[in-house]
Amino acid sequence: MPLIEIIALLAVTQFMYFGYKVGIQRRDSGLKAPAMTGHEGFERAYRVQMNTLEVLVPFLPVLLLSGQYWPALLIAPIGIVYLVGRGLYAQAYVSNPSKRGLGFMLSLGAVAALLLLALLGAVFG
Amino acid sequence: MPLIEIIALLAVTQFMYFGYKVGIQRRDSGLKAPAMTGHEGFERAYRVQMNTLEVLVPFLPVLLLSGQYWPALLIAPIGIVYLVGRGLYAQAYVSNPSKRGLGFMLSLGAVAALLLLALLGAVFG
Amino acid sequence: MPLIEIIALLAVTQFMYFGYKVGIQRRDSGLKAPAMTGHEGFERAYRVQMNTLEVLVPFLPVLLLSGQYWPALLIAPIGIVYLVGRGLYAQAYVSNPSKRGLGFMLSLGAVAALLLLALLGAVFG
Numbered sequence: 001m002p003l004i005e006i007i008a009l010l011a012v013t014q015f016m017y018f019g020y021k022v023g024i025q026r027r028d029s030g031l032k033a034p035a036m037t038g039h040e041g042f043e044r045a046y047r048v049q050m051n052t053l054e055v056l057v058p059f060l061p062v063l064l065l066s067g068q069y070w071p072a073l074l075i076a077p078i079g080i081v082y083l084v085g086r087g088l089y090a091q092a093y094v095s096n097p098s099k100r101g102l103g104f105m106l107s108l109g110a111v112a113a114l115l116l117l118a119l120l121g122a123v124f125g
Numbered sequence: 126m127p128l129i130e131i132i133a134l135l136a137v138t139q140f141m142y143f144g145y146k147v148g149i150q151r152r153d154s155g156l157k158a159p160a161m162t163g164h165e166g167f168e169r170a171y172r173v174q175m176n177t178l179e180v181l182v183p184f185l186p187v188l189l190l191s192g193q194y195w196p197a198l199l200i201a202p203i204g205i206v207y208l209v210g211r212g213l214y215a216q217a218y219v220s221n222p223s224k225r226g227l228g229f230m231l232s233l234g235a236v237a238a239l240l241l242l243a244l245l246g247a248v249f250g
Numbered sequence: 251m252p253l254i255e256i257i258a259l260l261a262v263t264q265f266m267y268f269g270y271k272v273g274i275q276r277r278d279s280g281l282k283a284p285a286m287t288g289h290e291g292f293e294r295a296y297r298v299q300m301n302t303l304e305v306l307v308p309f310l311p312v313l314l315l316s317g318q319y320w321p322a323l324l325i326a327p328i329g330i331v332y333l334v335g336r337g338l339y340a341q342a343y344v345s346n347p348s349k350r351g352l353g354f355m356l357s358l359g360a361v362a363a364l365l366l367l368a369l370l371g372a373v374f375g
Contacts, residue, residue: 033347034293043159097158168284222283
C-alpha cells in the first residue's frame with residue numbers, strides 16, 4: 001500500500017505548504033496575532049489553508065480506508081485528482097476567488113468518490 | 126472491524142453534509158470570498174462545520190484506536206452517540222445557538238469516552 | 251506500537267484541553283455564538299485551538315505512518331518534541347502572542363521531521 005501512503009503524505013505536504021504561504025502573508029501583511037482579518041492577501045491565503053483542512057480531514061481516512069478494499073491503481077489516480085484540484089483551487093483563490101470552483105469541485109469530487117468506494121468496501125467487502 | 130469503519134465513514138459523511146450547508150449559505154447570503162462574517166445564517170452554518178471539524182479530528186483516531194482494543198459492540202454505540210449528538214448540535218445551532226449545549230455535550234462526551242478507552246487499551250492492552 | 255499510539259492520544263488530549271480553554275473564554279467573555287471576535291482572551295484561546303488543529307491534522311498521520319517504518323525509540327521522542335512545543339506555544343500565545351515562535355517552530359519541526367521519515371519509509375521501506 002505504499003503508493004496510497006505516498007499520496008496521503010503528499011496531501012499532508014501540500015497542506016503544510018499552504019500553511020507556509022499563510023505565514024508569509026502574516027509577515028508581509030503586518031497583521032498582528034490574533035487578528036485574522038484586515039488584509040486581503042492574508043485572508044485569501046488563510047481561506048486556502050482552512051478550506052484545504054476541511055477536505056483533508058475527510059480525504060485522509062477515505063483514502064486509506066478505500067485503499068484497503070480496492071486496488072491501488074484505482075485509488076491512487078483519484079488521490080492525484082484531489083492533489084491537482086487543490087493546487088488549482090489554491091492558485092485560483094489567490095488570484096481571483098470567484099474562479100476557485102473548478103479546483104474545489106475536483107478535490108471534493110475525489111473525496112466523494114473515495115468515500116463511496118470506502119463505504120462500498122466496508123459494507124460489502 | 127467494518128462496523129467501526131462504517132461509523133467513521135458516516136461521521137465523515139455527516140461532516141461533508143455540514144460543509145454542503147455552508148456552501149448553500151455562501152450562495153444565498155451573497156457573501157463574497159474570502160469574507161467569513163456579515164451574514165448570520167452563513168456564520169451559524171460555518172460554525173457548525175468548524176466546530177464539527179474540531180471534534181471530528183479527535184473522534185476518528187480515538188474511534189479507530191479504541192476499536193482495536195475493545196469489542197465493536199461497545200465502541201459502535203458510543204460512535205452512534207457522537208453522530209446523534211452532532212446532528213442535534215447542528216439543528217440547534219442553526220435555529221437557536223444558545224440551545225446547542227446538549228448536542229455538543231453528547232458528541233464531546235462520546236469522544237472523551239473513546240479517548241479514555243483507547244488510552245486504557247494502549248497502556249494496559 | 252503502543253508507545254506511538256499513546257503519544258497520538260496525548261496529542262488528541264492536549265488539543266481537547268485547548269478546546270476546553272476556548273469554552274472557558276467563551277463563557278467568561280460573554281461573546282454570544284456565532285461571534286468569534288471582539289474579546290482578546292477568547293481570540294487568543296481560539297487561535298491556539300485552531301493553529302493546533304492545523305498541525306495536529308498532519309501530525310497524527312505522519313506519526314502513525316513513520317512509526318510503521320522506524321523504531322518507536324526514534325519516533326516517540328520526536329512526538330514528545332511536538333507535545334512540548336505545542337504546550338509552549340499555547341502558554342506564549344495566551345500571555346504574549348509575539349513570543350509564540352519557539353513553541354510553533356518546535357512542533358512544526360517535529361511534524362516536518364516525521365513527514366520526511368514517513369516519506370523515506372514509504373518510498374524506500
